[in-house]
Amino acid sequence: MAQTREARLNTVIEYSDGDSYFLYDPDGGHHSFAPDSPEWFAWLNTLESFHFKGKLGHFTGRCERKKYGDTYWYAYRKANQKLYKRYLGATEKLTRTSLEETALALHEEVLSNLPEIQLPNEHLRQKQSVPPQGLVIGSLTFEWKDDILSVKALGECHYLNRTQTIGLLSYLYDQRGTLLRKGGR
Secondary structure, three states, rough: OOOOOOOOOOEEEEEEOOOEEEEEEEOEEOOOOOOOHHHHHHHHHHHOOEEEEEOOOOOOOOOOOOOOOOOEEEEEEEEEEEEEEEEEEEHOOOOOOHHHHHHHHHHHHHHOOOOHHOOOOHHHHHHHHHOOOOEEEOOOOEEOOOOOOEEEEEEEEEEEEEHHHHHHHHHHHOOHHHHOOOHHH
C-alpha cells in the first residue's frame, strides 16, 4: 500500500478562475479576501512561507529576515535536482501580478534548462515521429500552443505567454512601415 506524503507547506495561494485565487492557511482556514487588497497584505505579513500556484507556474515563497530586522520574500522552485531562486521583495510588493510574473519566469527558466529530449512537446513529437509544427525562419522556429509562444534557436528555447506575445506582435505591427519600405532601409 502506498503511503501518502503530508504536504510540506500548508499555506496556499492557488489560481482558480478569472481573477479568483484560493487562499488557505492552517490557522485561518479558507480566506475570501481579494488579492492586492489591504487584507491580502495584512495576511501575507503574518506568514513565513506559502505555496503559490498561478496560471502558468508555481513556486514556494519564503520570508527571510536580514540584518537589522528587515524581511524580504524570495521565490524558490526545485526541478531536476536544481534549485531556482528569485527575489520577490518586501511584503507590499507581493501583488497578484508580481507573483504570476515570477511563477512564469521560474517556469520558463526550468524549461530552458531542460535537455531537449525532456521538453514535453519535443518528447511527444519524437514518440509520434511528427515533423515540427510552426513557422521556421532560418534557425528560428516559432510555435503557438496552449497559450504559449515557443521560440527555438540553436539549442535554446524561450517561452512567451499571451501578454508577452501580444506585446511582441504590437511592436512588430508598429514597425511595419520600416519593415515594408523598399529595400528595408
